[in-house]
Amino acid sequence: MGERQISKAVISRLPRYHRYLGELLNSGTERISSGELSRLMKVTASQIRQDLNNFGGFGQQGYGYNVRYLRDEIGKILGLDHDHAMIIIGTGHLGKALANYENFNRGSIHIVGLFDIRKEVIGTKVRNTEIRSVEELPSFLKEHEVEIAVLTLPKKNATEIAQILVENGINAIWNFAYTDLNLQLPEDVIVENVHLSDSLMQLTYRLNAAQQKEEN
Amino acid sequence: MGERQISKAVISRLPRYHRYLGELLNSGTERISSGELSRLMKVTASQIRQDLNNFGGFGQQGYGYNVRYLRDEIGKILGLDHDHAMIIIGTGHLGKALANYENFNRGSIHIVGLFDIRKEVIGTKVRNTEIRSVEELPSFLKEHEVEIAVLTLPKKNATEIAQILVENGINAIWNFAYTDLNLQLPEDVIVENVHLSDSLMQLTYRLNAAQQKEEN
Secondary structure (H helix, E strand, C coil), X not given: CCCXXXXXXXXXXXXXXXXXXHHHHHCCCCEECHHHHHHHHCCCHHHHHHHHHCCCCCCECCCEEEHHHHHHHHHHHCCCCCCEEEEEECCCHHHHHHHCCHHHHCCCXXXXXXEECCCXXXXXXXXXXXXXXXXXHHHHHHHCCCCEEEECCCHHHHHHHHHHHHHCCCCEEEECCCCCHHHCCCCCCEEEECCHHHHHHHHXXXXXXXXXXXXX | CCCCCCCHHHHHHHHHHHHHHHHHHHCCCCEECHHHHHHHHCCCHHHHHHHHHCCCCXXXXXXXXXXXXXXXXXXXXXXXXXXXXXXXXXXXXXXXXXXXXHHHXXXXXXXXXXXXXXXXXXXXXECCEEEEEHHHHHHHXXXXXXXXXXXXXXXXXXXXXXXXXXXXXXXXXXXXXXXXXXXXXXXXXXXXXXXXXXXXXXXXXXXXXXXXXXXX
């Protein structure tokens, strides 16, 4: 890859390629042309070729893509060829949903700790992992190599907890709290925000636009 | 808006404007310049002006934006000025997280039904709403006006349930199952996919890219 800057749009499409190639592999497909992949994924073949050319191509003209090779190479680009230790802070329904998510547990991402602020859940377990007090975060992070912290807690606690995490060496946060944390953290901290209501509003936008079109 | 086609990128940014303007309103800010909004949201002022110009502008040169007016107008564009009835199918942790999400319950989106396939949860309640059997979906949808269905269920059941929903008049699906439903549904059904592991992979990509940069 060298020094080339890959656009955000391309990066956002890579996980989808990885997912489709994984499904093809599971169904026993060894080789696929960009045309077939295009029909399956409902994107143009030229988009697929352009996207993959950002990383050197992976295909041979007229011969298509080797599915396993391409899936593995995209996996490497996505950092899935090595393990990532992750902790979850906030074990409400959303935190529990993520702690139970089988796609993480069978992949390269491992949940190594669960934390909460609520006294009544501390000491209970989710999937054999004990829920600890957030007060233990600094010592836990000294003793364990943790790469990613997930924030599934109310907005009002998110900034304070994020700052504790960053002070203790975390530099990747998967944030579900209803705030853009990157405004309060050092520039080099990687924050991926998931704002579920933003996604729902895109749905209501499309509903609204479709209804207005009907009325015209 | 007329017949203008608004780009997906602009639409994806509208909920964030709505969120920031709501926070400004809560903190008592009545008027804001595009420069101030730019610093707050960490996007360029020209991007803000361009985005809002898609809908007619809303600002007066040199006078800034009226926060409440702009928030309400963006709310209208997002379809938030009228109520939307929503049902959730799948009441595992993720379904329960959404059923309990206060941002929905105080806004224009109302959860009117919960459904599950698992006999042991049917008849129990989440937030005063009884969980019904998915077998009741067709009759429920005849008796109630429902606009949006949320799928928080395993991939293996998602397609079948989506087809039942569409046959019974649903044309907007907020899909959390690990599959792109739009491949199996009529073109005019609005599907907003939320693939949480795709989001996590964008985080591991950025981690990986940052580590490679350090090594070079």
